Amino acid sequence: MMNEYLNISPEVASAISEGRTLVALESTIISHGMPWPQNVETALAVEQIVRDAGAIPATIAILEGKLCVGLDDRQLEMLGKSTGVWKVSLRDMPFVLSQNLAGATTVAATMRIASMAGIKIFATGGTGGVHRDAENSFDISADLTEMAQTSVAVVSAGVKSILDIGLTLEYLETMGIPVVTYRQDEFPAFYSSNSGFKSPLRLDSEAEIAAMLNAKWNIGLNGSVLIANPLPPEFEVPLEVMELQIVKALAEAEANGIKGKEVTPFLLKRIAENTSGESLEANIALIKGNARLAAGIAVCL
Ligand code: PSU
Numbered sequence: 182m183m184n185e186y187l188n189i190s191p192e193v194a195s196a197i198s199e200g201r202t203l204v205a206l207e208s209t210i211i212s213h214g215m216p217w218p219q220n221v222e223t224a225l226a227v228e229q230i231v232r233d234a235g236a237i238p239a240t241i242a243i244l245e246g247k248l249c250v251g252l253d254d255r256q257l258e259m260l261g262k263s264t265g266v267w268k269v270s271l272r273d274m275p276f277v278l279s280q281n282l283a284g285a286t287t288v289a290a291t292m293r294i295a296s297m298a299g300i301k302i303f304a305t306g307g308t309g310g311v312h313r314d315a316e317n318s319f320d321i322s323a324d325l326t327e328m329a330q331t332s333v334a335v336v337s338a339g340v341k342s343i344l345d346i347g348l349t350l351e352y353l354e355t356m357g358i359p360v361v362t363y364r365q366d367e368f369p370a371f372y373s374s375n376s377g378f379k380s381p382l383r384l385d386s387e388a389e390i391a392a393m394l395n396a397k398w399n400i401g402l403n404g405s406v407l408i409a410n411p412l413p414p415e416f417e418v419p420l421e422v423m424e425l426q427i428v429k430a431l432a433e434a435e436a437n438g439i440k441g442k443e444v445t446p447f448l449l450k451r452i453a454e455n456t457s458g459e460s461l462e463a464n465i466a467l468i469k470g471n472a473r474l475a476a477g478i479a480v481c482l
């Protein structure tokens with residue numbers, strides 16, 4: 182029996198009944214991570230990549246009092262265009278649901294809803310993590326605590342260097358979340374394929390990653406695996422170039438008194454504007470690559 186708040190789209194419902202492979206996709210990246218119209222173009226392209234790789238995409242959001250799994254083009258367009266869409270992490274879910282508001286789901290909320298629908302793999306751009314200066318701000322994304330408890334694997338291009346990558350890796354270790362990088366030794370930093378941090382684990386094939394997920398879940402270890410997928414080199418922005426942009430955007434956030442859930446969207450927007458779209462190109466390329474890898478792993482599961 183599905184939860185009464187779930188609303189499964191016809192495409193996803195038939196995939197479930199036919200036992201086909203599904204890949205979950207988030208919507209915060211659409212409403213708060215990228216500008217219109219690239220956000221909706223990318224969301225549609227990513228869904229097509231998942232289909233071409235032999236799986237069915239399930240983009241997730243909260244609309245009209247329902248946890249929606251699988252969105253139509255009209256819903257995607259609304260999420261990409263309208264300005265009043267909530268950024269919904271776990272703590273926001275009950276409010277947005279019961280008030281019938283439109284909500285774009287973060288990694289944490291998307292994982293939870295995917296899990297309720299029985300989906301095991303999720304592709305995003307980058308997960309949240311421990312912010313720089315977290316010792317003062319206490320800003321640690323609920324994505325991390327959710328990954329500790331919900332058994333949905335996350336494919337991400339590492340974590341953005343707007344975060345403290347070292348502290349984020351430590352937190353993941355504490356929470357028992359395996360971190361495996363695909364086909365390289367170094368953990369990637371979202372816009373850049375390198376981060377200066379060695380990846381805790383490395384695997385070179387989709388089948389081996391699928392086998393590791395099965396091993397984790399079959400011995401009763403709940404929670405996620407963070408699968409880090411470096412972006413294609415032709416799209417990457419060098420780490421040193423990004424660092425300058427990040428320091429600048431962080432100073433702008435500080436000067437504008439940006440706090441809490443507004444921090445990540447603000448930084449992404451300023452970085453995209455300040456790099457005249459170069460970071461946006463990288464962002465689009467890496468999410469497409471992540472969707473391809475997630476579908477490949479899901480098919481092997
Ligand atoms: N990384 C991106 N784009 C995004 C996000 C992360 O490149 O839009 C979103 C994801 O939805 C992630 C959220 O779950 O930001 C993290 O927000 P916070 O740091 O407030 O937890």
Ligand code: MN
Nearest residue numbers: 320321322441
């Ligand atoms: Mn935060």
